[in-house]
Amino acid sequence: MIPSRGGRFEIIADGIPVYEKSKTARHAKPGEILSLLEAKS
Numbered sequence: 001m002i003p004s005r006g007g008r009f010e011i012i013a014d015g016i017p018v019y020e021k022s023k024t025a026r027h028a029k030p031g032e033i034l035s036l037l038e039a040k041s
Helices: 032-039
Strands: 010-013 017-021
Touching: 010 032, 017 032
Parallel strands: none
Antiparallel strands: 010 017
16 A cells, blocks of 8 residues: 555556546445456456
């Protein structure tokens, strides 16, 4: 985890953005991040 400011919430796996709150304008739903990570593999 890398702390940030301004309400940013980003998930990056192997240098590739998986989820960015700034692009969706919402927090991830329960299980959404896991589903996105599984889809990447």
